[in-house]
Amino acid sequence: MTIATRVWTSALFALVVASSIGGAAQVGGKPVTGGNPTPGTAQPDPPNLSDRITLSGCLQPAAKPSATDVRDANTPSDDRFVLSAARRVDRVPPGTGGSALARSVSSSTFRLEGIDSQFSPFVNTEVEISGEVKVPSAPGAVPVLLVEFVQKLAPRC
Secondary structure (H helix, E strand, C coil), X not given: CCXXXXXXXXXXXXXXXXXXXXXXXXXXXXXXXXXXXXXXXXCCCCCCHHHEEEEEEEEEEXXXXXXXXCCCCCCCXXXXXXXXXXXXXXXXXXXXXXXXXXXXXXXXXXXXXXXXXXXXXXXXEEEEEEEEEECCCXXXXXXXXXXXXXXXXXXXX
């Protein structure tokens, strides 16, 4: 065997071994299947675009909870912040805000559902908020907006 043949044979052997090792590494592991990423935990429903509206107003903290009411600030809640002096903004994409619920909501105050870090930077400022209107829990109750977007319009309100 010549030196060139030995080099060629060694290179070919190394290539075959490397490709078989790489192929074997890709075969193992846990198979990925579709479905719920956290078994046993219900996933939220997708947003209903026809219930989405945009409002502007003053973002304010809601009434202080009692001292015994200790909750995680990262848990979504609809009783920590409100949008007061709310005005409807007709700047929504086509196909949104067209449901009967979205059209029927006419309130100057909305409870805002989300986590503290989503709202706390905007306390006592004028904001524009987009989100999904939720069905009021009782007739005459303050409507709830599941907030998806917050933008500051003015430093004070």
